[in-house]
Amino acid sequence: MADDTSDPSDTSDTAWTREGGTPSTPATLTSGPTVLDARELIAGYIPEVNILNGCNLSVHAGEFVGIIGPNGAGKSTLLKAILGQCAIRSGTVHLGDADITGRQAHELVALGVGYVPQVRNVFPSLTVKENLEMGCYLAPKRFPQRYEYVTSLFPRLLERAAQRADALSGGERQMVAMGRALMMEPKVLLLDEPSAGLSPVLQDEVFVRCRTINQEGVAILMVEQNARRCLQVVHRGYVLDQGQNAYTGTGRDLLGDPNVIELYLGTLARATGG
Numbered sequence: 001m002a003d004d005t006s007d008p009s010d011t012s013d014t015a016w017t018r019e020g021g022t023p024s025t026p027a028t029l030t031s032g033p034t035v036l037d038a039r040e041l042i043a044g045y046i047p048e049v050n051i052l053n054g055c056n057l058s059v060h061a062g063e064f065v066g067i068i069g070p071n072g073a074g075k076s077t078l079l080k081a082i083l084g085q086c087a088i089r090s091g092t093v094h095l096g097d098a099d100i101t102g103r104q105a106h107e108l109v110a111l112g113v114g115y116v117p118q119v120r121n122v123f124p125s126l127t128v129k130e131n132l133e134m135g136c137y138l139a140p141k142r143f144p145q146r147y148e149y150v151t152s153l154f155p156r157l158l159e160r161a162a163q164r165a166d167a168l169s170g171g172e173r174q175m176v177a178m179g180r181a182l183m184m185e186p187k188v189l190l191l192d193e194p195s196a197g198l199s200p201v202l203q204d205e206v207f208v209r210c211r212t213i214n215q216e217g218v219a220i221l222m223v224e225q226n227a228r229r230c231l232q233v234v235h236r237g238y239v240l241d242q243g244q245n246a247y248t249g250t251g252r253d254l255l256g257d258p259n260v261i262e263l264y265l266g267t268l269a270r271a272t273g274g
């Protein structure tokens, strides 16, 4: 990738572990208040075709939660259902105490939900700064303070402030998308495959930034194709398969679960020829 100019010694698979290693079981977090709660969601795009078949998911205040699972499992659909972009046929979604089932994405932004879709997540013809302004359009007065925060988190965005988003590398565009979602100071940030298409170094960078954002108090729900990395960085994970919860546990527990390894993490499956 064009901007992959970082120290080559940084390419270690576990570069992020320098930031402190796999997080420990967040007992204090899971006993705390729930920020986001999806119960028994049945949802789909086409009438009578259900993609989600009774999904459950919760994110506690301050928690970093991952969703992994095979392609087509319904991971993106779960985020879209939470964001009112896929019809919910039954079940509920709560944001704190508020029932937000079926509420539209723009309403949810005002309520403290940030969302970074996997694709088309920046305005290509706008500059970096204009993209960030768009993230703050509901509360323009907050722009200077949030702009300062987001550009301190992603200094590259300050350097690139006047450039159009379509002139950026994939990694920089991802920073713009995440930065824009942070402009309204969300309580919870929903990320759909933030590391997709990035080099290993930039993937690490994304995970490290996510962890920083989380440590500063923002709950994160992250869908990831890169299952192993995801489970290494989150507090808790969900394995989704065919629109249903398959496994749930701390990242560490899931990483060590033989069934999860065999079915979803690949190593054992390959090692045993299965």
Ligand SMILES: Nc1ncnc2c1ncn2[C@@H]1O[C@H](COP(=O)(O)OP(=O)(O)O)[C@@H](O)[C@H]1O
Pocket (backbone or CB within 6 Å): 045, 046, 051, 069, 070, 071, 072, 073, 074, 075, 076, 077, 078
């Ligand atoms: N807009 C859509 N209209 C109809 N079907 C869709 C749409 N988006 C996704 N699907 C279908 O929903 C299923 C789950 O897709 P998705 O949630 O994108 O899976 P994942 O993110 O886990 O790879 C797939 O079978 C996919 O073809």
Ligand SMILES: [Mg+2]
Pocket (backbone or CB within 6 Å): 075, 076, 077, 118
């Ligand atoms: Mg997806």
